[in-house]
């Protein structure tokens with residue numbers, strides 16, 4: 001079992017994005033896959049010290065004004081240069097909850113992660129409108145896939 005956790009960052013403790021993240025965390029914590037710790041953090045509190053020891057990062061955001069949530073932007077502003085200078089390169093996954101689009105949030109985040117040389121392990125999970133049961137299943141599966149890939153050494 002690796003001591004390096006999966007770090008999951010989301011914008012706030014309430015709302016539909018946070019609700020989806022609960023499913024992602026449940027999937028990533030699936031005990032049939034492994035025993036790796038999953039650490040859930042509020043984006044406004046995250047520092048590079050939280051992310052540096054991670055095995056991987058899962059970012060979740062709502063789409064606001066065609067962009068990532070302000071809290072996620074704040075998080076990335078805090079961690080970008082410290083991680084870059086320490087050459088921390090991680091696999092990551094992205095979950096976007098949007099009212100009617102979501103592509104702006106994806107476009108705002110992907111170049112920043114590319115700048116960090118973080119590698120996206122799967123297509124961003126973009127969920128638009130009311131959350132359906134199938135969305136919860138997809139969110140859980142994303143968490144499971146992330147954890148399983150780490151255990152298998154795929155990323």
Ligand SMILES: Cc1cc2nc3c(=O)[nH]c(=O)nc-3n(C[C@H](O)[C@H](O)[C@H](O)COP(=O)(O)O)c2cc1C
Pocket residue numbers: 014015016017018062063064065066067097098099100101102104
């Ligand atoms: C200020 C604001 C701006 C928004 N801008 C967008 C947008 O540009 N595109 C979109 O698809 N949805 C937009 N929405 C809708 C949110 O993305 C959607 O309601 C989402 O589920 C909110 O997530 P939350 O419940 O975690 O806050 C916006 C909502 C707010 C409050």
